[in-house]
Amino acid sequence: MTASLTRTDTLTLPRRLSPPGKVAYAAVPWWVAVPAAAGALLVLVPLIAMGARIDWSRFAELIASPSSLAALGLSLQTSLTSTLVCLLLGVPLALVLARTEFRGQRLLRSLVLLPLVLPPVVGGIALLYTFGRQGLLGAGLDVLGIHIAFSTAAVVLAQTFVALPFLVVSLEGTLRTFGQRYEAVAATLGARPSIVLVRVTLPLVLPGLVSAAVLSFARALGEFGATITFAGSLQGVTRTLPLEIYLQRIDDPDAAIALSLVLVVVAIVATAITSRIAERGQR
Amino acid sequence: MSLTLQAEVAERGFAVDIEIADGERVAVLGHNGAGKSTLVGLLAGLVRPDRGRAVLDGQVLFDLDGRRGSWTAPHARGIALLAQDALLFPHLSVRDNVAFGPRSAGVNPAAAAARAMDWLGEVGMAEVADRRPSQLSGGQAQRVAIARALAAEPRMLLLDEPMAALDVAMAPLLRRLLARVLVGRTTILVTHDLLDALLLSDRIIVMDGGAVAEAGPTEEVLRHPRSRFTARIAGVNLVRGSYRNGAVVDARGLSVQGAVREGESLAEGAAAAAVFAPSVVSIYPEVPGGSPRNNLAVTITELEPLGELVRVRADDHRGHLLSADVTARSVAELDLFPGRAVTYSVKAAGVTVYPL
Numbered sequence: 001m002t003a004s005l006t007r008t009d010t011l012t013l014p015r016r017l018s019p020p021g022k023v024a025y026a027a028v029p030w031w032v033a034v035p036a037a038a039g040a041l042l043v044l045v046p047l048i049a050m051g052a053r054i055d056w057s058r059f060a061e062l063i064a065s066p067s068s069l070a071a072l073g074l075s076l077q078t079s080l081t082s083t084l085v086c087l088l089l090g091v092p093l094a095l096v097l098a099r100t101e102f103r104g105q106r107l108l109r110s111l112v113l114l115p116l117v118l119p120p121v122v123g124g125i126a127l128l129y130t131f132g133r134q135g136l137l138g139a140g141l142d143v144l145g146i147h148i149a150f151s152t153a154a155v156v157l158a159q160t161f162v163a164l165p166f167l168v169v170s171l172e173g174t175l176r177t178f179g180q181r182y183e184a185v186a187a188t189l190g191a192r193p194s195i196v197l198v199r200v201t202l203p204l205v206l207p208g209l210v211s212a213a214v215l216s217f218a219r220a221l222g223e224f225g226a227t228i229t230f231a232g233s234l235q236g237v238t239r240t241l242p243l244e245i246y247l248q249r250i251d252d253p254d255a256a257i258a259l260s261l262v263l264v265v266v267a268i269v270a271t272a273i274t275s276r277i278a279e280r281g282q283r
Numbered sequence: 284m285s286l287t288l289q290a291e292v293a294e295r296g297f298a299v300d301i302e303i304a305d306g307e308r309v310a311v312l313g314h315n316g317a318g319k320s321t322l323v324g325l326l327a328g329l330v331r332p333d334r335g336r337a338v339l340d341g342q343v344l345f346d347l348d349g350r351r352g353s354w355t356a357p358h359a360r361g362i363a364l365l366a367q368d369a370l371l372f373p374h375l376s377v378r379d380n381v382a383f384g385p386r387s388a389g390v391n392p393a394a395a396a397a398r399a400m401d402w403l404g405e406v407g408m409a410e411v412a413d414r415r416p417s418q419l420s421g422g423q424a425q426r427v428a429i430a431r432a433l434a435a436e437p438r439m440l441l442l443d444e445p446m447a448a449l450d451v452a453m454a455p456l457l458r459r460l461l462a463r464v465l466v467g468r469t470t471i472l473v474t475h476d477l478l479d480a481l482l483l484s485d486r487i488i489v490m491d492g493g494a495v496a497e498a499g500p501t502e503e504v505l506r507h508p509r510s511r512f513t514a515r516i517a518g519v520n521l522v523r524g525s526y527r528n529g530a531v532v533d534a535r536g537l538s539v540q541g542a543v544r545e546g547e548s549l550a551e552g553a554a555a556a557a558v559f560a561p562s563v564v565s566i567y568p569e570v571p572g573g574s575p576r577n578n579l580a581v582t583i584t585e586l587e588p589l590g591e592l593v594r595v596r597a598d599d600h601r602g603h604l605l606s607a608d609v610t611a612r613s614v615a616e617l618d619l620f621p622g623r624a625v626t627y628s629v630k631a632a633g634v635t636v637y638p639l
Contacts, residue, residue: 181370187357188327188364189435191387196358199383203374 047264054261055254062258070236071244072262078152078240079220082159086216089160090167091209095201097168098175116165123161124229131157131230154231155238159220167216174208175201211274218270222263285469286439288344290325290335297321297332297493303486305340308470310484310501312516318493319473323443326471327364328357340438358387363437367448369424371416377427378403378412384435402430406460422453426460439469446479458482481505489513507544507558507637514558518594520605522557526550531557531636535601539577541634549638556637561594563633564607566617567626577634579627581605583619595619597627 055062062068097109115123131138131148141148148154186200187193202209224242231238233247241263248256285305291298297318303309311319324330326337328344331354337344344360346353363384371380381399386392403409406426416424425445432440445461446454462482465472472483480487480501487504489497489512497504497513508514514521524533526549530540539557543549570578581597584604588594592608599605607627609619619625 181366181368182372184327184329184357185364185366185370186372186383186387188360188362188437188441189384189387189431190358190361190437191383192358193356195387199386200372204372206374 050257050260050264053257055258058254059258062252062255063262065255067235067239067244067248068255068259071239071241071259074152074155074236074239075221075241078155078159079217082156082163082220083213083217085156085160086164086167086220087209087213090164090212090216091171091202093164094168094171094175095197098172099180112168113165115162116169120158120162120223120225120227121229124158124226124231127154127158127161127226127230149230150232150234150238152231152237155227155240158226158230159223162223162226163216163219166219167212170212170215171205171209174205174212178204207277207280211277214270214274214277218267221266221270286326286337286339288326288335288337290332290337292321292325292330292493293333295321295493299490299493299495301488301495301498303469303471306467306469307486308465308468308472308484309486309488310480311471311473311488311490312475312480312513313490313496317490319490320443321493322490323364323441323471323473326360326439327362327441328355328360361436361438362441363432363435363439364441364443365428365432365445367444369416369421369428371419371424371427371431373416375416376412377408377414377416377419380416380427381431381434383431388435398434399430402434403427405433405464406430420453421449422457425449425453425457429457429460429464433464439471440465442470442472442474444473444475447475489516507556507635509556518561518606520559520561520564520603522603524555524557526553526555526636526638529631531555533601537579537599537601537603539579539629539634540631541577541636542632544635544637549636553638557634558637559629559634561606561608563629564605565628566595566607566609566613566619567628568617570626571628577627577629577631579605579629581625581627583621583623583625585621586614586619597625599627 063072093112097105097112128149129135131141131154133139133142133147133149135149138149148157182200182204183196186196191199222242223240224246227238227240228243228246233239233243239247241259245256245259245263248259285307286301286303288302289300295318299318299322301322311322313319321330325332325335326344332345332347334347336346336348339360339362342355342360343353344355344362371377372383375383378396378399381402382392382395385395385398390398400409400412403412406429408423408426408430411419411423411427416427419427425448429445442461446457449457458479465483470484472479474480474483484501487497487499487501488495489504489510491510491512497509504513505517505519508517508519508521510521522531522533522537522539524531524537526532527538528551530538532538539559541557541559549555570580579599581599583595583597585596586593587596588611589608591610593611593614595607595609595614597605597607605627609617613619617625
């Protein structure tokens, strides 16, 4: 009885959702809705649980404390900078991966994607042995008086390291979807490769580019493991919002929760912007 | 000679040697996979051959035969490409699309916009100059694409089936436009459509299996195709064999009587071809009597509507696919359908015989 009721309900669902004349068929069995709902709840419930614990009476005071504001300011500043660096390095990388063919291209792609699957802590250690005092490049930079490890620059480097693959993967996909037909036409109209890039390729993939940049910004904003390993946790210098939350978790859990909510809101706004742009790009 | 091209692309089994005169319009016919797209890609600079050399107006497009190979990038060739899809840049207005070529050549924005408007006027699209490409119909977009290609002032124009993506009603309009603007322009037109070839080209190149199967002046090739392949494309019937007693007799005994083409002479037993148009074929349910006629026993394989007429294709069981054009009424009256055995009857006077 119950089973048949559920069935009827799910069957009427698409009819109610789709206006007359629209496609009323979806190639999905009804039971898929069950694990799908479980998946959505897995994300939603912890957020609600966290939101329920917020001490609203102290909320403003908590997020406006000097250490919180310093962390928030540093996070926004470093994340924006690393997004910029991601664009400067990632757009050329995506172009090279999507538009050219050369020996070792697959290897390069795997390497660029490595930070996606690597624990950020490992990335932090790798960066430390590159730019640290005794590191591969750090020793030389040290002679020149440039100290990167445990500075704000180290935060930006760590964030760029983990966020770059997001931009490259997303943009390479967009470039491949568009193909080279428009670019070929532009070339036969007499446009040099640089003109084609600026006047055809980049404008065409602009929606994809913006959403890729927002994605890498969000990833940079949430960076923790590589930052704490490579940059440390100095208030106002390298202690970004995730690090601040992690430290406050022990001293003042209410402050940690309030700051977490701030990060959640920033993340939601970023996602909303991305999907809006993606929609506009499809039109 | 304006263009000379010799090229081989081993991977695609492509090998051609083509010359095109200054201002000549050449139609390239052939099946899918015959090498037409490769030819276009080679000239546009989008496909690199294994071997070969191409020169346009004295400028080397590529030369891979010498010890030091040279290669001119697509943007430096002065060869514009118009494809099946208009491929207007979606982020630019119609005017900016047409101005793209001049802008790329360094013309200042105002002058480029003015030249764009001139060309938009030429193709009758001036009133949509401020629109986005997404607001245009397929036919309008293709007109704008023609204006864009011409505004780049190319030395040579490549048209890769420009009418193929348009609906039947739009194609004739575009064909007339092309007939007007292509005069005197060195052009390669890839097409499936015989009418395009007839109206828009001075010369025809027929490609088959990556090679040039036949080439010559348009009228000549269409009226007297030398290969069965060309005949099928041209829509005329072709029987090849040797000349015996005023008829062309093929290896399997099919005999077609006809009149030797004026100005040609044929010796008994010489290689010859009999050509007749589908319009001179009559269809009978049985073998008819009367005046001297070629009666060919065939089995209908296909009926294809062709405007007011129906083109009947039939197999003569000797390796020929022969076409006849009849009215829709005759199809009904004679009860023609694929699989039916009938007799094709052709008056000898309607058959031209010429030497091969």
